Amino acid sequence: MEWTGRTVRAIRRRGADVVRTVRWAWAEPGRERDLVAQAGKAALAAWIAWAVAGWWLQAPMAFVAPWVAVVIVESTVYRSVAHGLQQVAAIAVGTVVATAAALALDNTMVTMALVLPTVLLLGQWQRLGSQGVYAATGALFVLTGGQVTVAASAARIAEALFGAVVGVAVNALIRPPVYLRDTRAALTDAAREAQEILDAVADGLAEGEWDAHQAGDWHERALRLGRLVDQAGSAIGWSRESMRINPWARRKHALAPPGKAYADALAVLDYVAVHTAGVTRTVWETADHNVEAARPAEALAQPYAVFLRHTARAIRLYSETRFASNGHDDSAARELREAVGELQRTLDAFRRRLPGAVADDPDALVTYGTLLAQAHRLAGQLVQD
Known part of the structure; x- marks a missing residue:
């Protein structure tokens, strides 16, 4: 029955992807x-x-x-x-x-x-x-x-x-291919997927839904996120090449070729993908071992879930700031700075609460320490950028 349930969920997910792809192809260029x-x-x-x-x-x-x-x-x-x-x-x-x-x-x-x-x-x-x-x-x-x-x-x-x-x-x-739109779409898709994964993990931790199958799905999505980032890197290369000896590349409506901004964004998203996979792997391994003592108590799960939600929001704002089709979005940039500040505050609160909560529990200390290390790296990259 469990295998059947996983198969049905996988089929539904693939079906939804197909429907979404057809809808996008019908609705707009892509x-x-x-x-x-x-x-x-x-x-x-x-x-x-x-x-x-x-x-x-x-x-x-x-x-x-x-x-x-x-x-x-x-x-x-x-x-x-x-x-x-x-x-x-x-x-x-x-x-x-x-x-x-x-x-x-x-x-x-x-x-x-x-x-x-x-x-x-x-x-x-x-x-x-x-x-x-x-x-x-x-x-x-x-x-x-x-x-x-x-x-x-x-x-x-x-x-x-x-x-x-x-x-x-x-x-x-005849309609020479220019892949700048694909590059921005690939980067945006990777950022959106990272945001959705972190939001899903945060909801699961906050509601106490930390079973092995759910955590395994999160980790599979995180691994696919890494492949999305790789595809975005390939799209940047295709974009640069598609502008060479292309008669449409110099038309007024043509977009500027991807430069350092896209390369920097790719590095950030690669970092996000790696540490999102680290977070989901830790959650999955803990749930898979069925060690009740190592599972997060509400006192720690709630602040970590808050941290993940703030991280997801920061990634969304980062995407809106870097990949806006109409240029730089000042309001999104201000919101991003505020979100990063809030991200740091929630991380500090989680760090202060951690030592007293797991002082007598080595298993929990390993779990929470790993999650905290991943949180530091994830927040640090967004703050640095």
Whole structure:
């Protein structure tokens, strides 16, 4: 029954996530719409490449152009250009080597046995990057495509180049991806999740609901928070890259690229994630051991719950201050300073109350001492920032 209950809760949580994602995609621009747009652009690039190379020009190897075009519509314009050049170079290397060997040896099986290891090694060349594998693809197109001629091989290279040009042009000229919105959203999501976790733990401690399953759910959410922060870090990198050679990046409505402010915020949220996981781990381990003496008495649980609520509020205000879409929010900044002051006062009150409350209880002292250490680190980072 317990396993069934956990499964039902997990399914409900995942279902709620799906519903929320669909609602966001329908209601406003975001990552979901960006993914749909990129998929449509890749299909359009392939269609244009085939329409020109296959239908209009009736090129002998017309399939190469749409195939290259569809994979060149990458997540950023810069990556499309860089990978397009690397891919065409890799295909050219594989095609030239396979053509020369096939014409010299006049035996497909022997040629394939000698050429494939060679082009796979050439594909490891650093300048080809992740596109080096296409050297082997280019060689296979030559060796499995019928009679080998210099003209046919040159046509393959030309069609690959044309497909790359189409892919880059479509990605750059039609709604080029800019991920600044995703960066802010990722940071905001991480801050919101941290706030909700701390509020949930505070409610549980204040109401005495500190069972192992509930504490385990808190800890699982805290671990997922760390992954959210990692995703926010990746989003910052994507944002910087998406601004390079992007014709929309210099438009008046384009946002400023992420700088030190986002990097500092990422460091703070990383710290919050680590110590939120520490708090939930301590609560979970104590509850899981079923040691009644080590569980928090109301005299200590209440002030610690108050501290967690103030911490959650400070994180919310921090998010509103740093990630406001309309710039710096002075009122939120003032509230943040006040919240941090209150956070310090509640922490001092908890610290003064702790020694007398657990003087004769070593197990409780270990639990509360660990929670207090996590509280100090969490509050210290917010105060420092």
